[in-house]
Amino acid sequence: MKHPKISFTKKQYEEFIRRARSAVKPISINQRVIQFGTNDNWFNASVIGRDPAWVIPPSPARYVWSQSNPSAERAIISRSFTLPRPRRIRSAELFLSVDNYAIVLINGRPVVADNPQAEGSFFNPGRTFNIRPFLRRRINDIVIIAFNFGGPVTAQNPAGVAARVRIVVD
Numbered sequence: 001m002k003h004p005k006i007s008f009t010k011k012q013y014e015e016f017i018r019r020a021r022s023a024v025k026p027i028s029i030n031q032r033v034i035q036f037g038t039n040d041n042w043f044n045a046s047v048i049g050r051d052p053a054w055v056i057p058p059s060p061a062r063y064v065w066s067q068s069n070p071s072a073e074r075a076i077i078s079r080s081f082t083l084p085r086p087r088r089i090r091s092a093e094l095f096l097s098v099d100n101y102a103i104v105l106i107n108g109r110p111v112v113a114d115n116p117q118a119e120g121s122f123f124n125p126g127r128t129f130n131i132r133p134f135l136r137r138r139i140n141d142i143v144i145i146a147f148n149f150g151g152p153v154t155a156q157n158p159a160g161v162a163a164r165v166r167i168v169v170d
Contacts, residue, residue: 026080037061097126100149
C-alpha cells in the first residue's frame with residue numbers, strides 16, 4: 001500500500017502553521033521540566049476513546065483523531081509551543097503511539113516518516129524519539145500526520161494517535 005498523497009509546499013506548510021497558531025494559543029514554557037500531550041487543545045484534534053489494543057499513553061497525552069473529519073483515513077494535527085531563550089535544552093523526547101502510521105514534523109523538519117503498515121508495535125507499546133536537535137529557543141511547531149491503514153475509520157478499523165512531548169531545560 002502506498003502513502004496517501006500528502007505533499008506540502010513550504011508556503012502551504014507556513015499557511016497551515018499560521019492558521020494553527022491563530023486558532024490555538026502556543027504554550028509558553030517557563031518550568032524546568034515540561035510535558036504536554038495530545039488533547040482537544042491541539043489544532044484540528046478531538047479526543048477519542050482508547051481502543052483496547054492501544055497502549056495507555058503517558059500522562060497527559062490522550063488519543064485523538066481529526067476534529068474536522070472523525071472518519072477520515074488521515075488526521076493532521078498540530079501544536080505550537082515557546083521555549084525560553086536563556087535556557088539550554090538538556091533533553092527532549094516525543095512519545096508516539098499511532099494506529100497505524102505517521103509522519104511527524106517539528107519546525108518543518110521530519111522526525112518520523114513511517115512507511116504504510118499495520119504494525120501493532122507502533123501503537124502498543126508505542127515509540128520514543130529524541131527531538132532535541134529539532135527544537136529552537138523560541139516558538140516551535142509540531143505537526144503530526146497520522147494515517148489509518150486500510151481506509152476510513154470504522155468500528156472494525158479504528159484509528160488514533162497519542163503523543164507526549166517532554167522537555168528538560170536548565
